[in-house]
Amino acid sequence: MTPFRVFVVVLLLAICSLQVRLWTGQGSFAHVSGLSAQVKQRTAENEARRQRNAVLKAEIKDLKQGLDAVEDIARSELGLIKKGETFFLLVED
Numbered sequence: 001m002t003p004f005r006v007f008v009v010v011l012l013l014a015i016c017s018l019q020v021r022l023w024t025g026q027g028s029f030a031h032v033s034g035l036s037a038q039v040k041q042r043t044a045e046n047e048a049r050r051q052r053n054a055v056l057k058a059e060i061k062d063l064k065q066g067l068d069a070v071e072d073i074a075r076s077e078l079g080l081i082k083k084g085e086t087f088f089l090l091v092e093d
Contacts, residue, residue, distance in 0.1 A: 022028060022080035074080035081087050 002025070023030070059069070071080065079087075
């Protein structure tokens, strides 16, 4: 076998091994695509959590600054009735 043929065979084996690594295993196209999908999913989850945190921070701020928010919560969740108010219970069919 001539040295040129040996070189060609070695070169073809190297190319084949690189192709296998490119299409399978860690760092392959499929692996990178899967990781990209996970990043997009986690980014969306983080954004939803940021929005929820902003709502909770605003609610905390309202509760610390004024009694209106506390009164609203007491009325809706605990059934607060002030003096002079009349309570009406509406029953649905």
